[in-house]
Amino acid sequence: MNRTLQQFLVNLSHGWSFFVWGFALLCVIAGISAQRYLNRSRASGDVVKLRRAKTAYALAASCFVVSIVALGLSILHVGCSYKLQDEHKCSVNLKQLHLAIRLYAQDYDERMPPAKRWAELISPKYVSADSHNCPSATTPFSYGMNAAVAGASWSEIANEDHTNIPVLFEADAPVRSFSGGMKDVAKFRHAGRSNITFMDGHLRIYSYTLLDRLAWKPKIELPAQKR
Numbered sequence: 612m613n614r615t616l617q618q619f620l621v622n623l624s625h626g627w628s629f630f631v632w633g634f635a636l637l638c639v640i641a642g643i644s645a646q647r648y649l650n651r652s653r654a655s656g657d658v659v660k661l662r663r664a665k666t667a668y669a670l671a672a673s674c675f676v677v678s679i680v681a682l683g684l685s686i687l688h689v690g691c692s693y694k695l696q697d698e699h700k701c702s703v704n705l706k707q708l709h710l711a712i713r714l715y716a717q718d719y720d721e722r723m724p725p726a727k728r729w730a731e732l733i734s735p736k737y738v739s740a741d742s743h744n745c746p747s748a749t750t751p752f753s754y755g756m757n758a759a760v761a762g763a764s765w766s767e768i769a770n771e772d773h774t775n776i777p778v779l780f781e782a783d784a785p786v787r788s789f790s791g792g793m794k795d796v797a798k799f800r801h802a803g804r805s806n807i808t809f810m811d812g813h814l815r816i817y818s819y820t821l822l823d824r825l826a827w828k829p830k831i832e833l834p835a836q837k838r
C-alpha cells in the first residue's frame with residue numbers, strides 16, 4: 612500500500628472524523644425515514660402532517676450536507692497536519708546534517724567534506740543515516756550540498772559576508788552536489804517550498820521564485836582542488 616493511500620485511510624478514521632461518519636450515517640437513516648413519512652403524508656392528504664414531514668426531510672438533508680462538509684474539512688485538517696509534521700521532520704534532519712558537517716570540519720583541519728562524498732563521510736560517525744531522508748521524498752538521500760562551499764575552510768567562509776550562503780538543500784538521490792545554484796535541481800516537497808541551511812547555521816524554507824535572491828558562491832576564491 613503506498614503512502615498516500617495509507618495516509619488517506621488514516622485520515623478517514625482519525626479523531627473526530629470518525630464521529631462525523633456516524634453522524635452522516637444517522638442523517639441518511641433519518642432522511643430515508645422522513646421520505647417515507649412524506650410519502651405517507653401525501654397519500655393521506657393531511658396538510659399538517661405533510662408540512663411536518665417536509666420540515667423533517669429538509670432538516671435531515673441539511674444535517675447530511677453539514678456532516679459531509681465537516682468530514683471534508685476534518686480530512687483536510689489531518690492531511691495538513693501530516694504535511695506540517697513532514698516539513699518539521701525535514702528541517703530537523705537538515706539541521707542535524709548541517710551540525711554533522713560542522714563537526715566533521717572540526718576534526719579535519721576546518722575543511723568541510725568534499726561535495727561528491729559528503730553524505731557518506733558524515734554518516735554514521737557524526738549523524739545517523741536516517742537524517743538523510745526527507746519524509747516527503749520518494750527516494751533515500753534526499754538532500755544536496757552546495758558544491759561551491761564543499762571542501763572549503765569553514766573558518767574562511769563562515770564570516771559575516773557569507774552568513775547567507777546555502778550549505779544544504781533538498782534534492783534527489785543519487786546526485787547530491789551542485790555548484791553555482793540549485794534552482795533546476797532542488798526539490799520543492801513542502802507545499803511548493805524547499806528547506807535550506809546556511810553557513811551561520813540558520814534554516815529557512817524557500818519557494819522556487821525566491822531562490823534567485825540567494826548567492827551561492829563565496830566572494831573569496833576557494834582552493835578548487837580540495838573540494
Ligand SMILES: [Zn+2]
Binds near residue numbers: 747781
Ligand atoms: Zn523535505
